[in-house]
Amino acid sequence: xxxxxxxxxxxxxxxxxxxxxxxxxxxxxxxxxxxxxxxxxxxxxxxxxxxxxxxxxxxxxxxxxxxxxxxxxxxxxxxxxxxxxxxxxxxxxxxxxxxxxxxxxxxxxxxxxxxxxxxxxxxxxxxxxxxxxxxxxxxxxxxxxxxxxxxxxxxxxxxxxxxxxxxxxxxxxxxxxxxxxxxxxxxxxxxxxxxxxxxxxxxxxxxxxxxxxxxxxxxxxxxxxxxxxxxxxxxxxxxxxxxxxxxxxxxxxxxxxxxxxxxxxxxxxxxxxxxxxxxxxxxxxxxxxxxxxxxxxxxxxxxxxxxxxxxxxxxxxxxxxxxxxxxxxxxxxxxxxxxxxxxxxxxxxxxxxxxxxxxxxxxxxxxxxxxxxxxxxxxxxxxxxxxxxxxxxxxxxxxxxxxxxxxxxxxxxxxxxxxxxxxxxxxxxxxxxxxxxxxxxxxxxxxxxxxxxxxxxxxxxxxxxxxxxxxxxxxxxxxxxxxxxxxxxxxxxxxxxxxxxxxxxxxxxxxxxxxxxxxxxxxxxxxxxxxxxxxxxxxxxxxxxxxxxxxxxxxxxxxxxxxxxxxxxxxxxxxxxxxxxxxxxxxxxxxxxxxxxxxxxxxxxxxxxxxxxxxxxxxxxxxxxxxxxxxxxxxxxxxxxxxxxxxxxxxxxxxxxxxxxxxxxxxxxxxxxxxxxxxxxxxxxxxxxxxxxxxxxxxxxxxxxxxxxxxxxxxxxxxxxxxxxxxxxxxxxxxxxxxxxxxxxxxxxxxxxxxxxxxxxxxxxxxxxxxxxxxxxxxxxxxxxxxxxxxxxxxxxxxxxxxxxxxxxxxxxxxxxxxxxxxxxxxxxxxxxxxxxxxxxxxxxxxxxxxxxxxxxxxxxxxxxxxxxxxxxxxxxxxxxxxxxxxxxxxxxxxxxxxxxxxxxxxxxxxxxxxxxxx
RNA sequence: GGGUCUUUAGCUCAGUUGGCUAGAGCGCAGCAUUCACAUUGCUGAGGUCAGAGGUUCGAGCCCUCUAAGACCCACCA
Numbered sequence: 004x005x006x007x008x009x010x011x012x013x014x015x016x017x018x019x020x021x022x023x024x025x026x027x028x029x030x031x032x033x034x035x036x037x038x039x040x041x042x043x044x045x046x047x048x049x050x051x052x053x054x055x056x057x058x059x060x061x062x063x064x065x066x067x068x069x070x071x072x073x074x075x076x077x078x079x080x081x082x083x084x085x086x087x088x089x090x091x092x093x094x095x096x097x098x099x100x101x102x103x104x105x106x107x108x109x110x111x112x113x114x115x116x117x118x119x120x121x122x123x124x125x126x127x128x129x130x131x132x133x134x135x136x137x138x139x140x141x142x143x144x145x146x147x148x149x150x151x152x153x154x155x156x157x158x159x160x161x162x163x164x165x166x167x168x169x170x171x172x173x174x175x176x177x178x179x180x181x182x183x184x185x186x187x188x189x190x191x192x193x194x195x196x197x198x199x200x201x202x203x204x205x206x207x208x209x210x211x212x213x214x215x216x217x218x219x220x221x222x223x224x225x226x227x228x229x230x231x232x233x234x235x236x237x238x239x240x241x242x243x244x245x246x247x248x249x250x251x252x253x254x255x256x257x258x259x260x261x262x263x264x265x266x267x268x269x270x271x272x273x274x275x276x277x278x279x280x281x282x283x284x285x286x287x288x289x290x291x292x293x294x295x296x297x298x299x300x301x302x303x304x305x306x307x308x309x310x311x312x313x314x315x316x317x318x319x320x321x322x323x324x325x326x327x328x329x330x331x332x333x334x335x336x337x338x339x340x341x342x343x344x345x346x347x348x349x350x351x352x353x354x355x356x357x358x359x360x361x362x363x364x365x366x367x368x369x370x371x372x373x374x375x376x377x378x379x380x381x382x383x384x385x386x387x388x389x390x391x392x393x394x395x396x397x398x399x400x401x402x403x404x405x406x407x408x409x410x411x412x413x414x415x416x417x418x419x420x421x422x423x424x425x426x427x428x429x430x431x432x433x434x435x436x437x438x439x440x441x442x443x444x445x446x447x448x449x450x451x452x453x454x455x456x457x458x459x460x461x462x463x464x465x466x467x468x469x470x471x472x473x474x475x476x477x478x479x480x481x482x483x484x485x486x487x488x489x490x491x492x493x494x495x496x497x498x499x500x501x502x503x504x505x506x507x508x509x510x511x512x513x514x515x516x517x518x519x520x521x522x523x524x525x526x527x528x529x530x531x532x533x534x535x536x537x538x539x540x541x542x543x544x545x546x547x548x549x550x551x552x553x554x555x556x557x558x559x560x561x562x563x564x565x566x567x568x569x570x571x572x573x574x575x576x577x578x579x580x581x582x583x584x585x586x587x588x589x590x591x592x593x594x595x596x597x598x599x600x601x602x603x604x605x606x607x608x609x610x611x612x613x614x615x616x617x618x619x620x621x622x623x624x625x626x627x628x629x630x631x632x633x634x635x636x637x638x639x640x641x642x643x644x645x646x647x648x649x650x651x652x653x654x655x656x657x658x659x660x661x662x663x664x665x666x667x668x669x670x671x672x673x674x675x676x677x678x679x680x681x682x683x684x685x686x687x688x689x690x691x692x693x694x695x696x697x698x699x700x701x702x703x704x705x706x707x708x709x710x711x712x713x714x715x716x717x718x719x720x721x722x723x724x725x726x727x728x729x730x731x732x733x734x735x736x737x738x739x740x741x742x743x744x745x746x747x748x749x750x751x752x753x754x755x756x757x758x759x760x761x762x763x764x765x766x767x768x769x770x771x772x773x774x775x776x777x778x779x780x781x782x783x784x785x786x787x788x789x790x791x792x793x794x795x796x797x798x799x800x801x802x803x804x805x806x807x808x809x810x811x812x813x814x815x816x817x818x819x820x821x822x823x824x825x826x827x828x829x830x831x832x833x834x835x836x837x838x839x840x841x842x843x844x845x846x847x848x849x850x851x852x853x854x855x856x857x858x859x860x861x862x863x864x865x866x867x868x869x870x871x872x873x874x875x876x877x878x879x880x881x882x883x884x885x886x887x888x889x890x891x892x893x894x895x896x897x898x899x900x901x902x903x904x905x906x907x908x909x910x911x912x913x914x915x916x917x918x919x920x921x922x
Numbered sequence: 923g924g925g926u927c928u929u930u931a932g933c934u935c936a937g938u939u940g941g942c943u944a945g946a947g948c949g950c951a952g953c954a955u956u957c958a959c960a961u962u963g964c965u966g967a968g969g970u971c972a973g974a975g976g977u978u979c980g981a982g983c984c985c986u987c988u989a990a991g992a993c994c995c996a997c998c999a
Contacts, residue, residue: 009961210996217999228999242999276998284999293997352998402926406995504994535934537992557961568947569935574927575992579934581948588947588961595959602958688938696936700946715958794965799953802964827954827964876943883942888979897941897980904942 005752006601010594012558015748020150023747028088028762029155031055031095031490055489056092058084059479060149060156061498061506062099062164062472064106066141069148071532071540071578072499074550075570077152078563078741079529079695080497084155085740086690087494089765095490097479098149098156100163102138104422104468105207109199109359111137111421122420127463128450130420148551153559153743155761162479164471165423169478173471174426174445176517181443185375188441192295193414195367196357197313201418202369204467205411206505209358212351219281219346220338223258225250225269226345228280230352231290232338233331235260236318237308238267240286242297245271247282261343262334263319270301289368307368327365371416372425372464379512380407386521392511395527395693396573399503403511406504415467422465432457473509476522493523495693500528500573527693530575532566537577553583560742561587564703567695567741589703590745593738596711597749600727604754607724665725667771671717671821672726674779676771678709679733683766686737695741702738710734713783713825720820728755733766782818782825785850788843789826792852796841797861806830808840808851815850842918844869844911863919870915877908 023029058080063073084096111134112122122130149156162169180186193202219226222241229235238260243250250269257266274297275284288298289305298305310316315323315330322330338344355364384407386392387400394400416425424447430440435457442459446452451460476482480490492514498506507526514522533539534546541547553562564586570576667673682705689698710730718727731753739746739760750760793801807828809815815822819831830853840851841859854862883889883901890898 006958008959010959230999274997274999279999286999291997291999293999296997350999353996396927398926402994405925409995501993531993537934571936574935577934579948582934584961585947588959591961592959595962597958599958692938694936694938697938700936704946711959712963716963719957790964791966794953802954880942883979886979890979892979893941900942 005754006594006598008595008598010558010591010745010748012560012590012744013555016151016153016559016744019744019747019751020153023155023759023761024150024158026759028759029096030157030159031057031093054092055095056084056087057095057097057480057490057493058495058497059097059162059476059493060099060154061502062101062162062475063145063149064103065100065145065163066107066110066138067103067145069145069152069550071548071550071566072529073145073148074152074553074562075529075532075566076497076499077149077154078566079527081152081154081156081743082563082567082695082740083495083497083690085743085761086765088155088761089736089739089763091764093489094155095160095480096154096156098146098154098158098161099475099479100142100145100161101472102164102421102468104417104465105199105201105359105419107134107138108419108421112199126450127420127424128448134421151551151554151559153563155743160479164468166478168481169471169474170423172474172478172517173423173466176474176513177426178443180374180516185378187373187375188370189373189412190368190370191373191414192289192292192366193369193371194355194364195311195369196360196362197311197365198360198362199357199419200311202367202371202414202416203357203364204414204469206469207358208364209356210353211356213354215350215352215354217280217348217350218335218344219348220261220285221343221345222261222267222283222285225253225258225283226281227283227285229285230350231287231331232334233315233322233327234287234290234308235285235334236263236315236322237287237289237306238285239288239298239303239306240267240301241269241283242272242275242286243269243283244273244275244277247275247277249277249282261341262337270297270303272297272300290366292366295366305368309365309367311367313365369416371414372427372462374413374415374470376410376413376512379516380410382515383407383508383512386515387511391521392523393525395525396571399500399526399528399573403503403508406508407512410508413467413470415470416462416464417467418464420463420465422468423471425462425464425466427462428452428459429462430457431460469505469509472506473513474517475506476510476514477517482518491518491522492520495525495527496523497527497529500530503528525693528573529570530573533575533577535577535579537575548578553580557583557587558590558744560590560745563743564589564699564741567699570696572693585703586742589707590742592707592711593735593742593745594749596706596715597731597735597753599715600731601753603718603722603727604724607722665723665729667726667775668723669717669721669821670772670775670779670782670818671714672723673771673773673775675710675714675730676726676769677773677776678705678714679730680768680771683733683737683768690740699741702734702741706734706738716825717821720824730769732756732763733769735760736763736766739763778814781814781848782821785815785843785845785848786822786825788845789822789828789850789852792841792843793826793828795862795865796852796854796858798858802827803829804854805840806832806853808832808834808838808853810834810838810849810851812848812850815848842914844915866915866919870912870919873908873912873915877905877912880905880908 060080061076063069080096084094088094114137115122125133146161177186194205194208195202215230217228217230218232219228220232220235225241227241241258243254245254253269254271255269257268260267270286274293275282286294286297286303288294288303289307290309297303306317308315308317309327313326315325315327318330322333325333335344356362357364384404387404392400426443426445426447428442428444430438430442438457442454444452444459447461449461451458453459476491476493476496480488480493482488482491496507496510510522514520531539534548538544538546550562557565561583565583566578568582568585667676682701685701686698689695689701714730735746735749743761747760750756789807793805798804805828807822807826807830809831810833815831816833823831834851838851840853841862843850843852880901884905
């Protein structure tokens with residue numbers, strides 16, 4: 004037995020993935036469909052052009068586990084890859100693993116601490132080797148998890164962010180920038196985490212609004228306001244606004260710096276806001292970003308008073324070595340004692356924090372490597388404004404441009420050992436005066452090098468990970484200066500909207516700088532997956548949802564379908580487990596659809612041949628009883644078939660080849676063909692515009708509400724095996740990008756399919772008779788009306804009690820059996836004699852429910868209500884037509900439609916009134 | 923301070939360039955039960971589309987303002 008009564012994902016998923024992977028179909032060098040597609044011995048690719056489709060995965064942390072955001076990423080990216088693979092493109096989904104410089108370092112440093120060590124006990128090479136081993140030990144989990152999610156990536160091409168080719172490429176770029184004069188070493192204020200002892204780029208800083216105190220301190224007779232009294236030892240001036248009358252005559256004079264014996268000048272600078280505090284501000288160029296700039300304008304001395312470990316230096320002995328916090332208390336106490344503390348105010352201000360440990364960052368004067376971003380940003384802006392990259396959502400393009408316009412030089416030095424070493428060496432042979440102080444060299448494995456007799460030592464810093472990550476599309480596609488590479492630029496960069504600036508903007512700048520081309524043609528940004536209540540997931544809140552738990556409970560497909568549901572580009576959205584359950588149910592539904600179709604196919608082959616068609620088709624021993632309606636007299640079925648023209652519907656060229664041609668023989672068959680075609684069209688349109696949720700929704704409705712609930716129900720009467728096979732295949736293929744496992748599991752279990760569905764051909768359109776398809780809508784209307792009315796009638800089990808009568812209605816007559824089957828009414832008869840029972844409110848059909856007079860009377864209220872409702876609709880339509888502007892200005896087809904509707908409603912309402920009178 | 927986004931059913935969300943009676947899943951209520959599927963079928967209730975104004979023959983959709991919320995950027999001592 005091939006199809007169990009329910010789909011159990013756990014029994015299939017890992018085997019299916021292993022089979023895919025072993026077959027090499029995820030590899031881009033392999034054609035995505037058989038070379039000889041139609042078995043005629045000729046290579047079908049002859050003369051065809053292969054289109055490439057590439058996506059590189061935003062690399063998950065190599066030694067971590069996937070979180071739900073990765074789950075979303077895979078669901079989105081793999082759907083695209085699988086869709087375009089089915090479309091016949093040569094797809095390449097490059098997987099990645101991130102060394103996650105700072106993140107991993109923080110984890111490892113904690114580990115070191117646990118072992119009772121400090122990082123300063125080891126040199127950089129030792130630390131690097133230790134973290135490498137640590138990562139190697141932990142590695143692999145996330146790669147298995149990607150497989151569990153069904154990511155159809157080319158595993159042979161997995162790129163680790165510390166791979167040799169990555170480092171090479173990063174060094175090449177750095178060298179080019181160095182030669183182009185875009186790299187400089189500067190002593191600047193950087194955001195520095197005293198706990199992790201490293202600097203950050205502006206973008207890594209987390210600003211939080213906090214309550215603080217603004218103290219007023221007297222510097223002689225001038226009172227300044229400050230939130231950081233402990234830095235006064237680093238003050239080298241007082242600034243006042245040049246327009247400020249209060250201080251005009253003091254400019255150029257000096258004041259005494261409290262607690263010291265220094266005099267500092269009073270300078271005029273726009274930075275001082277006369278409205279704020281006392282209008283005078285102390286200037287500490289070494290410990291404040293604004294003051295640094297003021298200092299540059301006025302050539303002020305920079306006195307560093309806080310060391311990298313967060314303790315005081317270069318201060319009077321009394322304060323030396325204290326932490327900033329201790330020092331602040333002591334300074335305030337001393338000032339108070341001397342009567343210099345003039346006041347304090349509670350204020351709210353924004354404070355920079357380490358995004359990892361939350362420590363308050365210290366602006367620190369440090370020599371670092373900077374990238375002059377002016378040119379990079381300018382070029383990127385030009386290409387963006389020219390619209391070379393399409394953004395989903397669209398508004399993010401503008402947001403990136405604005406970001407790039409205000410971008411400041413980029414600090415790429417990090418004082419952590421886990422990362423790509425900066426390939427710069429400092430001269431230590433002082434007498435070699437003609438040689439530059441710094442040289443570029445790739446030999447970063449050496450702590451010291453010699454060149455032309457001059458000795459240099461290595462800079463111990465590593466690159467900001469975003470510097471190397473910005474090369475991701477280049478390194479993952481193996482782009483080189485020499486070769487044509489159809490996979491670069493990428494078709495799309497899919498990633499989180501939260502790293503739009505840190506990553507996407509930098510990839511654009513770097514891609515253009517290195518290759519001269521934008522690195523991707525489109526960008527799809529997804530929002531955050533929030534918890535069920537719309538809150539951000541975080542470990543501390545304990546509301547983190549593990550995608551692997553969901554995969555284990557509901558299956559990979561269910562997870563993918565569930566997480567895509569209702570999600571749109573760039574939007575944060577709450578995660579709903581119910582959507583995953585709905586996905587699981589769809590998988591099971593599809594499974595059972597296949598089970599039914601297979602059983603029909605098996606039965607048909609038993610009828611055709613005295614011997615079973617194939618061993619597999621008879622191995623099915625599911626429900627032995629035949630559907631009762633199949634026992635209907637064959638004659639009546641045949642009559643229906645004969646009453647329709649013998650139309651042979653050839654499939655469109657390019658449609659799936661797995662089954663033979665079909666002939667539609669009843670209007671339900673034409674109808675489902677039309678619905679499936681519409682569905683395919685919608686899915687194609689949605690995929691082109693990254694409307695994943697809509698594509699899934701359409702497939703869900705088509706499979707469940709149309710295929711199962713109407714088409715398969717009608718096929719219980721007349722089985723069109725060829726059409727069943729082909730429509731099932733079509734739906735399986737169409738759903739495959741979103742639910743790869745269940746569709747493959749079914750494909751493998753069906754008796755007539757070959758190969759993998761993962762490499763099947765995207766279906767063409769089905770042929771059908773549009774008039775017949777439209778007529779089936781009438782049947783649906785009749786059936787719906789019968790069902791609804793039966794439910795509304797008093798009593799239970801009405802569908803068993805009352806039959807259906809019709810008068811002069813060929814549609815009902817021809818489809819008696821079908822209507823009977825779908826409504827479950829016991830009988831359908833032509834009306835003999837005068838009308839009786841309850842007439843259905845169908846405008847164009849004379850159909851009665853054969854209910855006794857008593858029931859009709861009881862139904863009177865409902866009928867009255869119905870008349871009122873139709874009356875309201877009619878009023879609305881009439882009002883529209885009374886408006887001369889509508890008749891004049893609205894498109895003619897709409898006006899005509901309104902007129903027709905009015906006629907229809909009027910006919911209906913007068914008929915209903917007559918019915919009411921008769922009761 | 924600047925910017926982006928959100929507000930539609932009890933919950934989570936769709937609603938493509940304005941066009942008829944605003945949809946889905948889950949939840950809820952009722953009915954069904956030898957059926958491929960209870961991970962089921964059928965039926966139903968539930969919405970002043972945040973509020974106010976405007977444009978238009980016509981607005982959930984476009985414009986203005988207001989309110990509530992989320993996020994991003996920024997040097998406010």
